[in-house]
Amino acid sequence: MSRIAVMGAGAWGTALALSLWRRGGHQIALWAHSPAVAATIRGTGENKLFLPGFAVPGEITVSSDVAEALAGAEIILSAMPSRHVRASYASFAAHLHAGQILVSATKGIEDGTLLRMSEVIAQVLAARNLSLPVAVLSGPSFAQELAAGAPTAVTIACSDTGVASLLQQEFGSGSLRLYTNDDVVGVELGGALKNVIALAAGVVAGLELGHNSAAALITRGIAETTRLAVACGGRRETLAGLSGMGDLILTCTGSLSRNRSVGIQLGRGATLADALAGLNGKVAEGVSTAFAALGLAERYGVEMPITSQVVAILKGERSPLAAIEELMARPGRDE
Ligand SMILES: NC(=O)c1ccc[n+]([C@@H]2O[C@H](COP(=O)([O-])OP(=O)(O)OC[C@H]3O[C@@H](n4cnc5c(N)ncnc54)[C@H](O)[C@@H]3O)[C@@H](O)[C@H]2O)c1
Numbered sequence: 001m002s003r004i005a006v007m008g009a010g011a012w013g014t015a016l017a018l019s020l021w022r023r024g025g026h027q028i029a030l031w032a033h034s035p036a037v038a039a040t041i042r043g044t045g046e047n048k049l050f051l052p053g054f055a056v057p058g059e060i061t062v063s064s065d066v067a068e069a070l071a072g073a074e075i076i077l078s079a080m081p082s083r084h085v086r087a088s089y090a091s092f093a094a095h096l097h098a099g100q101i102l103v104s105a106t107k108g109i110e111d112g113t114l115l116r117m118s119e120v121i122a123q124v125l126a127a128r129n130l131s132l133p134v135a136v137l138s139g140p141s142f143a144q145e146l147a148a149g150a151p152t153a154v155t156i157a158c159s160d161t162g163v164a165s166l167l168q169q170e171f172g173s174g175s176l177r178l179y180t181n182d183d184v185v186g187v188e189l190g191g192a193l194k195n196v197i198a199l200a201a202g203v204v205a206g207l208e209l210g211h212n213s214a215a216a217l218i219t220r221g222i223a224e225t226t227r228l229a230v231a232c233g234g235r236r237e238t239l240a241g242l243s244g245m246g247d248l249i250l251t252c253t254g255s256l257s258r259n260r261s262v263g264i265q266l267g268r269g270a271t272l273a274d275a276l277a278g279l280n281g282k283v284a285e286g287v288s289t290a291f292a293a294l295g296l297a298e299r300y301g302v303e304m305p306i307t308s309q310v311v312a313i314l315k316g317e318r319s320p321l322a323a324i325e326e327l328m329a330r331p332g333r334d335e
Pocket residue numbers: 008009010011012013033050079080081082084088105106107108141142143144281282283285
């Protein structure tokens with residue numbers, strides 16, 4: 001029996017907590033940043049704001065108190081939006097100790113520093129003389145479908161292969177299958193960068209450009225995200241896996257994707273502010289990741305035409321249609 005603290009009670013943290021609880025054999029604590037969200041889950045047995053329609057059983061202890069959530073935890077699985085990871089781990093650090101395993105399920109790249117989430121976490125811990133293994137969980141996984149128990153497969157990445165194998169066993173169940181990988185860079189960047197391409201796929205859908213355009217975007221999207229991930233030290237084959245092509249296909253085609261839905265609104269002519277307002281507080285990581293990805297692309301001298309056009313649209317510098325026209329007018333090249 002392991003005690004697992006799931007830190008972050010948005011849609012994804014809540015779905016992961018439910019999946020681990022259903023698996024059995026663990027004590028699960030769920031931490032919400034917001035006391036109001038924690039109180040609602042405890043009071044109604046449901047995360048009405050972020051994952052409505054799924055009962056959260058009383059056996060999952062829910063709290064907004066960090067010390068309470070982390071008490072006795074052997075595995076700490078975090079799932080908050082990327083912009084909150086640094087501050088969240090700064091508040092967790094005093095309650096962490098050697099022997100624990102950290103797992104990041106956040107998909108994003110930090111603004112400004114251009115660090116991956118596992119790097120942000122390691123940096124926060126290092127400032128406090130702490131060094132714990134940090135694994136990454138990523139792959140094609142809509143929270144609502146995992147919460148419903150639909151068969152889902154993801155990657156669990158850690159440079160320590162023993163830790164990845166342990167997590168594969170501790171998290172795996174009849175509805176959640178995990179594949180291990182030691183390429184943390186590739187897995188983490190695959191999960192973050194697909195959100196940018198999903199915004200572009202939404203734009204194509206919002207403009208009603210059809211299936212040819214969508215397929216072209218997914219295929220050329222994996223080409224440019226792979227170029228960047230490889231330049232950053234990831235492996236090409238990782239980007240062909242669940243946390244690369246797998247998540248790209250899901251997010252570019254799935255109607256549950258928040259990133260794709262923001263892109264659809266932009267394609268239909270909405271402003272970014274209006275498109276984001278439609279999410280009612282839910283996160284579309286691709287918006288900030290697009291800028292960070294372009295920063296990394298400039299650092300490593302990697303060409304990312306789709307990401308560049310997404311940034312131009314997000315800045316309001318180019319209309320969605322003009323962005324697609326620019327992509328089509330690029331000089332011919334080999335595949
Ligand atoms: N929802 C999914 O289907 C899914 C699946 C896989 C990965 N993810 C990833 O998980 C991460 C979390 O996404 P989500 O869907 O659970 O979020 P969400 O859209 O449900 O929103 C969470 C909300 O809680 C707030 N919040 C959460 N933690 C906070 C903190 N520590 N400090 C301040 N505010 C906080 C956020 O501002 C936001 O309003 C993202 O990186 C996302 O890409 C999501």
